[in-house]
Amino acid sequence: MIECEEIILNNNNMYKIKDISLAEQGQKKIKWAEDHMPVLMEIRQEFEKKKPLKGLTIGFALHVTKETAVLVKTLIKAGADVAIAGCNPLSTQDDVAAALASENVNVYAWRGLSREEYYQCINSVLDHHPDITVDDGCDLVTTIHKERHDLLKKIKGGCEETTTGIIRLQAMEKDKALKYPMIAINNAMTKYLFDNRYGTGQSAIDGILRATSVLLAGKNLVIAGYGWCGKGVAMRGRGMGAKVIITEINPIKALEALMDGFRVMKMEEAAVIGDIFVTVTGDINIIRKKHLEKMKSGVILANAGHFNNEICIPDLEKLSTKKENIRPNTEEYTLKNGRIIYLLAEGRLVNLASAEGHPSEVMDMSFANQALSIEYIAQHELEVKVHQVPEEIDQRIAQLKLKTMGINIDELTEEQKHYLSSWEEGT
Numbered sequence: 001m002i003e004c005e006e007i008i009l010n011n012n013n014m015y016k017i018k019d020i021s022l023a024e025q026g027q028k029k030i031k032w033a034e035d036h037m038p039v040l041m042e043i044r045q046e047f048e049k050k051k052p053l054k055g056l057t058i059g060f061a062l063h064v065t066k067e068t069a070v071l072v073k074t075l076i077k078a079g080a081d082v083a084i085a086g087c088n089p090l091s092t093q094d095d096v097a098a099a100l101a102s103e104n105v106n107v108y109a110w111r112g113l114s115r116e117e118y119y120q121c122i123n124s125v126l127d128h129h130p131d132i133t134v135d136d137g138c139d140l141v142t143t144i145h146k147e148r149h150d151l152l153k154k155i156k157g158g159c160e161e162t163t164t165g166i167i168r169l170q171a172m173e174k175d176k177a178l179k180y181p182m183i184a185i186n187n188a189m190t191k192y193l194f195d196n197r198y199g200t201g202q203s204a205i206d207g208i209l210r211a212t213s214v215l216l217a218g219k220n221l222v223i224a225g226y227g228w229c230g231k232g233v234a235m236r237g238r239g240m241g242a243k244v245i246i247t248e249i250n251p252i253k254a255l256e257a258l259m260d261g262f263r264v265m266k267m268e269e270a271a272v273i274g275d276i277f278v279t280v281t282g283d284i285n286i287i288r289k290k291h292l293e294k295m296k297s298g299v300i301l302a303n304a305g306h307f308n309n310e311i312c313i314p315d316l317e318k319l320s321t322k323k324e325n326i327r328p329n330t331e332e333y334t335l336k337n338g339r340i341i342y343l344l345a346e347g348r349l350v351n352l353a354s355a356e357g358h359p360s361e362v363m364d365m366s367f368a369n370q371a372l373s374i375e376y377i378a379q380h381e382l383e384v385k386v387h388q389v390p391e392e393i394d395q396r397i398a399q400l401k402l403k404t405m406g407i408n409i410d411e412l413t414e415e416q417k418h419y420l421s422s423w424e425e426g427t
């Protein structure tokens with residue numbers, strides 16, 4: 001268990017973090033993110049004037065990164081009280097948590113917490129009785145629905161950041177278990193087209209390289225899942241000279257990967273020839289005993305999907321005689337067959353555990369969706385179901401992003417508007 005500091009401040013703000021002396025370093029990181037998140041900063045200015053969240057408490061379970069800190073500070077400027085926990089045991093940046101704590105945010109997060117501590121932190125956030133919840137992976141929402149029913153009456157709604165969380169919410173909706181309205185942030189085009197694809201694409205490779213420093217050029221890079229994240233990792237892996245192989249279960253995605261120029265095969269075949277494996281499916285046990293047994297010695301396994309269940313670590317443990325940490329975020333497993341397998345970041349999100357997560361520039365759009373959707377929840381009485389991000393929010397974020405990048409695009413002429421809305425004109 002990692003030692004952490006628990007403090008109650010005079011004004012009733014609380015924090016439980018690793019080390020408050022890291023605050024200055026965290027503040028510098030947050031400043032860097034602010035300088036690279038112009039859309040969210042523009043929203044912050046507007047919120048500061050309008051105070052749309054005055055009197056509301058927002059409960060977060062998000063990766064505690066410098067970009068999340070920019071979102072938190074934006075909501076505070078909007079008048080909200082905020083309590084935040086992490087959403088993954090290995091993704092908290094301790095200096096960012098310290099910076100937030102030093103600015104009187106209620107923060108319960110440190111890197112390397114146990115499962116028990118993880119849920120204690122989630123419950124500490126819930127003790128602040130949120131009006132709106134913000135989740136990445138749905139652990140906050142499911143804890144409320146399973147154990148904290150008393151909170152349901154007060155909650156107006158919530159936002160969910162990622163694909164896996166939305167899959168869980170849709171299952172709750174189908175079972176009629178969902179008790180308050182949720183907005184599926186991931187499904188905004190200004191989220192998944194950029195965050196999942198370019199964000200995960202770049203940062204997953206970044207995490208693998210920081211952990212191992214291997215050369216990608218010439219290596220067989222096996223990517224399980226050709227969804228938005230998988231496409232990004234494949235694209236960036238190819239850009240660095242890797243020979244990319246895709247495994248899929250969806251025939252359309254498999255065909256798309258093939259026509260994008262990648263090899264497509266079953267994991268059983270890929271297991272034999274792969275050098276580096278990245279799972280990014282949101283599904284379970286993608287790499288398991290029968291695959292691990294076939295792998296070459298020295299292969300590297302990494303996961304960029306939300307939970308650490310895509311690589312079956314219990315199978316890897318059972319097949320091994322020895323396990324040793326040989327570099328930060330790199331575990332060397334010696335198998336009974338004498339071969340070596342390297343597992344990165346304990347099978348958790350490699351981009352957040354072993355690198356810094358997505359670049360601020362993409363989180364700018366993801367968190368602009370969060371900020372504007374939270375404001376939307378505050379202003380509306382929504383039906384209890386999973387809602388999409390309103391299209392006007394998505395469009396506005398794209399326009400703002402282009403504006404901050406100094407890019408102008410064409411506008412429809414009156415003639416074009418008429419043409420596109422009519423059916424009379426043909427050949």
Ligand SMILES: NC(=O)c1ccc[n+]([C@@H]2O[C@H](COP(=O)([O-])OP(=O)(O)OC[C@H]3O[C@@H](n4cnc5c(N)ncnc54)[C@H](O)[C@@H]3O)[C@@H](O)[C@H]2O)c1
Pocket residue numbers: 162163164165192195196200224225226227228229230247248249250253280281282283286304305306307349350351358
């Ligand atoms: N690392 C990050 O920072 C980050 C960012 C965004 C999303 N995510 C997570 O990454 C995962 C994928 O997200 P996405 O947006 O790409 O989802 P997606 O739904 O677009 O893609 C997932 C793909 O995996 C495929 N798949 C499912 N089971 C499979 C199996 N057994 N073998 C091979 N392929 C399989 C699906 O057919 C689909 O094409 C989710 O868990 C999501 O929450 C992580």
